[in-house]
Amino acid sequence: MTGPVFAIDPRQRDIATELHASVRELPLICPHGHVDPRILADDEPFPDPARLLVVPDHYVTRMLLSQGITPARLGVPSSAEDAGVETDGRTIWRLLAANWHLFRGTPSRLWLERTFSTVFGIDTPLRAETADEVYDAIAARLAEPAFRPRALFEQFGIEVLATTESPLDDLARHAKLEADGWGGPGGRVITTFRPDEVVDMEFAGWAGKVARLGEITGLDTATFPGFLAALRSRREAFIAAGATSSDHGHPTARTVALSETEANELFTRALRGEASPADAETFRAHMLVEFARMSLDDGLVLQLHPGAVRNHNTWLHAAHGRDVGGDIPQATDYVRALQPLLDLHGNDPRLRIVLYTLDETAFSRELAPLAGGYAALYLGAPWWFLDTPDGLRRFRESVTDSAGFYNTAGFVDDTRAFCSIPVRHDIARRVDAAYLASLVVQDRLPFDEAAETIADLAYHLPKRVFRLDARRSPTQEVESR
Amino acid sequence: MTGPVFAIDPRQRDIATELHASVRELPLICPHGHVDPRILADDEPFPDPARLLVVPDHYVTRMLLSQGITPARLGVPSSAEDAGVETDGRTIWRLLAANWHLFRGTPSRLWLERTFSTVFGIDTPLRAETADEVYDAIAARLAEPAFRPRALFEQFGIEVLATTESPLDDLARHAKLEADGWGGPGGRVITTFRPDEVVDMEFAGWAGKVARLGEITGLDTATFPGFLAALRSRREAFIAAGATSSDHGHPTARTVALSETEANELFTRALRGEASPADAETFRAHMLVEFARMSLDDGLVLQLHPGAVRNHNTWLHAAHGRDVGGDIPQATDYVRALQPLLDLHGNDPRLRIVLYTLDETAFSRELAPLAGGYAALYLGAPWWFLDTPDGLRRFRESVTDSAGFYNTAGFVDDTRAFCSIPVRHDIARRVDAAYLASLVVQDRLPFDEAAETIADLAYHLPKRVFRLDARRSPTQEVESR
Amino acid sequence: MTGPVFAIDPRQRDIATELHASVRELPLICPHGHVDPRILADDEPFPDPARLLVVPDHYVTRMLLSQGITPARLGVPSSAEDAGVETDGRTIWRLLAANWHLFRGTPSRLWLERTFSTVFGIDTPLRAETADEVYDAIAARLAEPAFRPRALFEQFGIEVLATTESPLDDLARHAKLEADGWGGPGGRVITTFRPDEVVDMEFAGWAGKVARLGEITGLDTATFPGFLAALRSRREAFIAAGATSSDHGHPTARTVALSETEANELFTRALRGEASPADAETFRAHMLVEFARMSLDDGLVLQLHPGAVRNHNTWLHAAHGRDVGGDIPQATDYVRALQPLLDLHGNDPRLRIVLYTLDETAFSRELAPLAGGYAALYLGAPWWFLDTPDGLRRFRESVTDSAGFYNTAGFVDDTRAFCSIPVRHDIARRVDAAYLASLVVQDRLPFDEAAETIADLAYHLPKRVFRLDARRSPTQEVESR
The missing domain is CATH 3.20.20.140 (Metal-dependent hydrolases)
Known part of the structure; x- marks a missing residue:
């Protein structure tokens, strides 16, 4: 999968592709971000796919909330005792997959799909029927040392x-x-x-x-x-x-x-x-x-x-x-x-x-x-x-x-x-x-x-x-x- | 006339045309509008083309007003006794046609032209010289039962x-x-x-x-x-x-x-x-x-x-x-x-x-x-x-x-x-x-x-x-x- | 050099080019501008290229200021006695040329480059190494009667x-x-x-x-x-x-x-x-x-x-x-x-x-x-x-x-x-x-x-x-x- 080209005209696409290729491998400079330094200090394996990719991503949880799916059902921690926060990663993941159409045209869709593909090597399109397949594939990768x-x-x-x-x-x-x-x-x-x-x-x-x-x-x-x-x-x-x-x-x-x-x-x-x-x-x-x-x-x-x-x-x-x-x-x-x-x-x-x-x-x-x-x-x-x-x-x-x-x-x-x-x-x-x-x-x-x-x-x-x-x-x- | 395609690139136009074709015949859902219910309750024939398409359309009358053509000359009703409101539909229509260039690039042009074409079957381009031809053709349709x-x-x-x-x-x-x-x-x-x-x-x-x-x-x-x-x-x-x-x-x-x-x-x-x-x-x-x-x-x-x-x-x-x-x-x-x-x-x-x-x-x-x-x-x-x-x-x-x-x-x-x-x-x-x-x-x-x-x-x-x-x-x- | 066409699609470019050609030679109507009438009243030769094209152009001097190059270094007059206003046109021009990359994608770049080309007949791309060549070529033109x-x-x-x-x-x-x-x-x-x-x-x-x-x-x-x-x-x-x-x-x-x-x-x-x-x-x-x-x-x-x-x-x-x-x-x-x-x-x-x-x-x-x-x-x-x-x-x-x-x-x-x-x-x-x-x-x-x-x-x-x-x-x- 070569990835999206944000141009429509064939000649513009060709030039854009060539320009992108020239910087594709340049190192990443990340001067402003909010990654928890504990992740890199401890270098522990990541938790399950839902806890890695859904629960902490407010772009994702707010879109689902906008259609009436509460953050608690998506595992977002709550101070309320009776919040009924979902704890099963697979259940959360299935909820995401069943509502994947909500993300059409959004950056979340692009970020997640490209993350599946370029980070985890998974090209199976996410949908309700493939939720478990994608979940299991990511979970398997997360267990490998190369994914620390x-x-x-x-x-x-x-x-x-x-x-x-x-x-x-x-x-x-x-x-x-x-x-x-x-x-x-x-x-x-x-x-x-x-x-x-x-x-x-x-x-x-x-x-x-x-x-x-x-x-x-x-x-x-x-x-x-x-x-x-x-x-x-x-x-x-x-x-x-x-x-x-x-x-x-x-x-x-x-x-x-x-x-x-x-x-x-x-x-x-x-x-x-x-x-x-x-x-x-x-x-x-x-x-x-x-x-x-x-x-x-x-x-x-x-x-x-x-x-x-x-x-x-x-x-x-x-x-x-x-x-x-x-x-x-x-x-x-x-x-x-x-x-x-x-x-x-x-x-x-x-x-x-x-x-x-x-x-x-x-x-x-x-x-x-x-x-x-x-x-x-x-x-x-x-x-x-x-x-x-x-x-x-x-x-x-x-x-x-x-x-x-x-x-x-x-x-x-x-x-x-x-x-x-x-x-x-x-x-x-x-x-x-x-x-x-x-x-x-x-x-x-x-x-x-x-x-x-x-x-x-x-x-x-x-x-x-x-x-x-x-x-x-x-x-x-x-x-x- | 197949109608405009709001894309420029040939491949985008082809895909857009295919997508449009797939929904072209779907029924119309009109949950918000301001049609007078009397029109459908009474089911009487529509009046002349100007009274149907010009007089009540404020997009059209305001554009003409912007060039100094008053609403009264376009038949827009007035509470003033001396307003001199035009009553002849053909005269109003000719005024529209003579100023048709004002609407280039506007949605009114698109709506009217497509209405002529797809509703009334008239493809003659409107201009000063064709004003009567278009007017008569629409008027003839409006007299038919199929246009109730x-x-x-x-x-x-x-x-x-x-x-x-x-x-x-x-x-x-x-x-x-x-x-x-x-x-x-x-x-x-x-x-x-x-x-x-x-x-x-x-x-x-x-x-x-x-x-x-x-x-x-x-x-x-x-x-x-x-x-x-x-x-x-x-x-x-x-x-x-x-x-x-x-x-x-x-x-x-x-x-x-x-x-x-x-x-x-x-x-x-x-x-x-x-x-x-x-x-x-x-x-x-x-x-x-x-x-x-x-x-x-x-x-x-x-x-x-x-x-x-x-x-x-x-x-x-x-x-x-x-x-x-x-x-x-x-x-x-x-x-x-x-x-x-x-x-x-x-x-x-x-x-x-x-x-x-x-x-x-x-x-x-x-x-x-x-x-x-x-x-x-x-x-x-x-x-x-x-x-x-x-x-x-x-x-x-x-x-x-x-x-x-x-x-x-x-x-x-x-x-x-x-x-x-x-x-x-x-x-x-x-x-x-x-x-x-x-x-x-x-x-x-x-x-x-x-x-x-x-x-x-x-x-x-x-x-x-x-x-x-x-x-x-x-x-x-x-x-x- | 035929000049930029502000379209990407080939067919749009062709039509744009044809439309532009049809008005390219029409006289210029300039109803709003700030040219000093003295220029035309006196009809004296223009001064050097920097004084003509850099010093009075606030689009240019502000961009250079935004990267820390002061207006004084660009010859912009100052009421301060100790401003150290640069007086040598060539020095100012070289400073422009050395910072020419700042203007990529800006209208100043387009205006200046097209002015060099269509007014002065100079197609040498400006850069630090060509600064003197371009300067001298413009200066030579400015001395000609046709450039009064x-x-x-x-x-x-x-x-x-x-x-x-x-x-x-x-x-x-x-x-x-x-x-x-x-x-x-x-x-x-x-x-x-x-x-x-x-x-x-x-x-x-x-x-x-x-x-x-x-x-x-x-x-x-x-x-x-x-x-x-x-x-x-x-x-x-x-x-x-x-x-x-x-x-x-x-x-x-x-x-x-x-x-x-x-x-x-x-x-x-x-x-x-x-x-x-x-x-x-x-x-x-x-x-x-x-x-x-x-x-x-x-x-x-x-x-x-x-x-x-x-x-x-x-x-x-x-x-x-x-x-x-x-x-x-x-x-x-x-x-x-x-x-x-x-x-x-x-x-x-x-x-x-x-x-x-x-x-x-x-x-x-x-x-x-x-x-x-x-x-x-x-x-x-x-x-x-x-x-x-x-x-x-x-x-x-x-x-x-x-x-x-x-x-x-x-x-x-x-x-x-x-x-x-x-x-x-x-x-x-x-x-x-x-x-x-x-x-x-x-x-x-x-x-x-x-x-x-x-x-x-x-x-x-x-x-x-x-x-x-x-x-x-x-x-x-x-x-x-």
Whole structure:
């Protein structure tokens, strides 16, 4: 099975296929994702096919929920005692197979089918009648040593994989990985600094988390300067564990530069439990400016992905917790929101901010003009609901005019689903190949430049933008221009 | 004339043509439209071509108005005494023909031309010189018995057609149709419950309409509980006349769950004439929650189509009244607006809400993620300004990623133009065929699944979503999963 | 080199090529642009290639800035004494060539490359190694008499070119042009009335500019009626210099009809320096209504292009001034914003308003429904960040459904870059040819109508909409229908 070609015209398909072939085997750069580092630290066999491919995949469980099949029937853990969570992997798998038609035309279908085929070597089409056959075949593979996480990591051709951790994480799995020759600065598995839970006052137990940050760092986080110092300290620890970027998931892209006095006052008021939702928004906005300042010093690339209404599905959240498919995008402004931060540091090429969106109307109207006009800005790959063949295509069609290719940051798989990583990168490469082929066919770009570009998009650009290459300091980078 | 194929590549065109051929003759399911039931109840011959195809078609009259040709010159009725409304059908028709170039590339051109061709058998291209020839040919057909409404209904292959009535309507035409073996539950012509004029306090004469609702039902609509009881009573009457859905046209998608006390207070204040525009918005928002509750009991599918600024063209409204082309879409939020309703009932598969939009930015950002994550939600077909070959294509390209095909509700023609019904369904089937063919050509979907899908989209899915199949109760449906 | 064809399928390419060939040699109508009239009045040789093609092109300098190459290094003038502005054209050119890959897939690449090829006859691909060769070849051409501005104007086939001037401009260059047989009403070079700096109270030195307007006209601009009279007076002067349109660049599309008293009060308050930002917005909104009234009298076509956040990049603005690439689009509402103006004059076919946007979400949702339903409205070509092959294509795909072709105003190059004018028009013609070819291939439009349409779009329609043909009065035009 050679895989989909995201073009229709025969000549475009031929050129796309040739461009894709030229980057097909390039190593995978995975600077942004949510794989549990324990998987690679422990290197235990994966559990059954349903627990590997269905239960943790919120794309899959939400689609089934949309047709009335509850997460509990799909084995999604629940805090409710009487949830009746299904525990038999085969039963879950059969439910997926019986409803496989729901996924026609969706990226989930593509990811799973290509995973069956390219990772597990199974080309039997999934349907109700073949559910057991496919299940058993995958289960058999999972029992083999070649399907242990580290073996797959190498088979997948991953050069570097970033996981995501809170500043409260002790990075013990990364220490284990480093001890095994897999982690540390320049290593194969690195971490990412994701401080949302200590920055977002609306997180349950925020003040306690801030106190815990103080304990971990031995600094007094009861004051705002101490809080900042503690964050800086954790960033150093993360950098020592290989981190080259931070990751910030905010409801909006708003930034604001409070005075020191204002920030102190807001912070201490919040610790007293007196912060309003507007205060929380202001604090998140101000902290983006603080993190930009820290990045100027320590070189972490600042990733911002705003625009999700978290836990929109309140029943789902109550029954099954966060990150199980209940978030919904909302319209997101970048132009006014980012201006305070850009006023301060937007023209500083030592700073590197990667912007994501769930609102594709921002592509041509806001994000491309911003990234094509500020030295600090790069556009992250289409994210989440937009991380699809058509979403990736529309991204290129919408941003290239004003941002070109070289203000984009390359594909990020952004996934918890370890086994889907090679498939996701492959699809992104295929989509970029088809887009570049369309330019070639229209006589807008010579083939040789298209070939150079696809290699940059697939490999060199993410490595450079996320500072995974020479791991040089920002100042060294700028001086070399 | 075989008709347009909405694809360019020869292989895609071949596959699209084959897919379309497989559903071309399937009966038409018309669950949402605005045909006057009198047409079918009386079964009188249609008037002249202009009165049939130009005067009542606001797509056509607004385009001509945009070039300075007034609705009066096109025969659109006016309340103004000195309007000088044209009464000669041939004169109106010649004006259309002389300005036919304005419609190049528009859906009106396609609908009219295909209607001439497939309904009336006329392939002469319309232009100034052929105006009389085409007019006379259509007029001749309209005089034949085979072109009476009921004969056309059967020739068109319509399986079921829903009209739209106010709760204040006595459903007399539907009673006549039932007496003739054409109406009633499970019949060929059914009604739809459209309560806007008694729900929207901003309608002229709202309080009087509420009083009239009380008279019709014999219930005391001066209190909110009585008002709700009267609505429930009318819903039962509508269901007895075959209705399977309600239809709600609101300026926004806002929902809110007032307490009983708050709702009572707001309702009685409004009856006293003391409601503000904000009150009216709140009341509409609350009533959507009430209607969802009623739907849970009586099974009517709740259709919501928000986002039109009604009577934006105030001169047009003053001169010619409502629904003559003076409405304009506006940006529409669904994510925050629907949350109160979804909090209460969004995960209940017994509830079925079909969402429409005039704001296509919501397709990928809001509507598809919502419909792909809540059991109660389905996406209605592209509506009004978006009910075009390109609008239908962009709908599939934008929503399939997150919602798939099976959270969409199938095509609705939404038309008053009876003779355009087969053409509109045919174009929708052709567009879906072309979209599915694009997936086949790209190796994203096997042909056999594409063929099954197009039959579902064209026939089975609207029948099921609008509860037109077994006409089972919502609970029976859910239990059968 | 025959140039790009913006289609992929061979048959569509053939038809597009044929349609393009049929309009390729039609004269250029340039009703909206920002060429410095001095260039044509003085007819001096152009300076070196960098000063002609790089330094003044903010598309180019902002892209380089986005990768950390400062405008000063590119020769962009600065008010800062220590800016270190590069003065050597060759050095600037080499910097462009060394970073040429940044422009892959962008319109700048296309415009520059096609300018090299079709204007200067240079087909050597630009890259670091060929920088000097290309530079020297262009420089050699620029020294030839055939490359003087007026000679190029004729070679380009420009029929009419509108520049843009403030009411404070003395139109001396246009007087010179008229004296030379190049300007005046019906002439080859005309002006456009652009009153922003005396209308927008947020312009630095606004009150002084208003006073200056009084001096120029000999009218008392210290009162609002005097201010309006002065503007009318300048409009007459502009019309005498050939103007057929006015041009209004506002942050939003808001309109409002103040009473005479309110307007007087606001105006005099502002002259006292007491206007708030909200006052300034209201005044701009009201002035659009005033300008529409003036247009009804004097026939100037009113162009409105809202939606840019001017000087978003504050560092860039401080260092290098306005219009150097630091503006960013924002989401823009038209439906509510324009209603006050449309209520008054939207159905008057004597008024002609051409609307532009930087927010393409408005195309299908707002602009096409508005232009397809109001006699006064026309859609301007995709503007600025959207003036690209893909932007032009998406415009047609989004607006044709509701507005057709004949409510659009034709291409405007909107450029300061004189040498890019033929290339920009040619690309727009190629994109329209490809779009029309797509309709032909899909059997949605016969070839002969496509051919008539492309000639209208390329030539006849802009001439008519911008009143450049018979230069008849609005009333004469309407009466002729």
